[in-house]
Amino acid sequence: MAPITGQLIESPERQRTSATDDPVLVADNLTRRFGDRTVLDGIDLTIARGEFVALLGRSGSGKSTLLRAVAGLDVGVDGTGDLFVARNSSVVFQDSRLLPWSRVLPNVTLGLSGRDAAAAGRTALADVGLQGRERAWPNELSGGEQQRVALARSLVRQPELLLADEPFGALDALTRIRMHGLLRELCSKYRPGVLLVTHDVDEAITLADRVLVLDEGRFVADRSLDSLGAHRSLRDPEFVAHREALLTALGVDLTTH
Numbered sequence: 001m002a003p004i005t006g007q008l009i010e011s012p013e014r015q016r017t018s019a020t021d022d023p024v025l026v027a028d029n030l031t032r033r034f035g036d037r038t039v040l041d042g043i044d045l046t047i048a049r050g051e052f053v054a055l056l057g058r059s060g061s062g063k064s065t066l067l068r069a070v071a072g073l074d075v076g077v078d079g080t081g082d083l084f085v086a087r088n089s090s091v092v093f094q095d096s097r098l099l100p101w102s103r104v105l106p107n108v109t110l111g112l113s114g115r116d117a118a119a120a121g122r123t124a125l126a127d128v129g130l131q132g133r134e135r136a137w138p139n140e141l142s143g144g145e146q147q148r149v150a151l152a153r154s155l156v157r158q159p160e161l162l163l164a165d166e167p168f169g170a171l172d173a174l175t176r177i178r179m180h181g182l183l184r185e186l187c188s189k190y191r192p193g194v195l196l197v198t199h200d201v202d203e204a205i206t207l208a209d210r211v212l213v214l215d216e217g218r219f220v221a222d223r224s225l226d227s228l229g230a231h232r233s234l235r236d237p238e239f240v241a242h243r244e245a246l247l248t249a250l251g252v253d254l255t256t257h
Ligand SMILES: Nc1ncnc2c1ncn2[C@@H]1O[C@H](COP(=O)(O)OP(=O)(O)OP(=O)(O)O)[C@@H](O)[C@H]1O
Pocket: 034, 039, 057, 058, 059, 060, 061, 062, 063, 064, 065, 066
């Protein structure tokens, strides 16, 4: 198979034969190598519209490599495999990556054209609780507020697929909990498929429909969380059971914790 390096390949045929009715991401036998190190070793992954998938893995296990491949951001990286990625996809990173010389609203509507862009931007800012901050400069906002602007910037495009690489990793615990609630609300409103890379097992179980664990270039766990329902409690015995299973898949020795 010819190497592909971050291309977004649209394949109607794959869409018809996929396991889900409305896939927004299909990776088939995806490999990525850095030198002689194989970081992704034949990854198969399908995410449907509206499905929230969290990706866990030890540091260096290849989570960001997978997300960057899906986002088409790994140009020049050696690898093979097929990727179908919905045309309308957005990426959110750990840092907000706002343009410092641009006010909040133009940051959100960056790249959008048409008369409705500003109105859509205002709606997205209201969605993330930043109504009235349209004319603020990024450096006038807290870290959590900047991440909310980044979320608004992603969602204003109504993406079919949202790719998020530790979007809450740099936030304090309280802000992170608030952001979890916000992201759940936004996902039920906009219904993108989501691939969330995180280190935080509880964050994964709180937010996702399905949690994957990546190790040595392959998925070593793929857990559906459907049985937990919409309102999740860290103390629910079923939540605790998922946490233990995922920590075990991550190689954590639970007898010492
Ligand atoms: N551009 C690159 N050149 C060489 N090696 C790379 C490059 N990018 C990533 N790697 C290596 O690939 C492996 C996987 O990196 P990746 O960033 O995907 O891991 P990760 O699971 O996201 O880690 P973390 O949780 O620490 O962010 C690491 O060993 C890393 O050093």
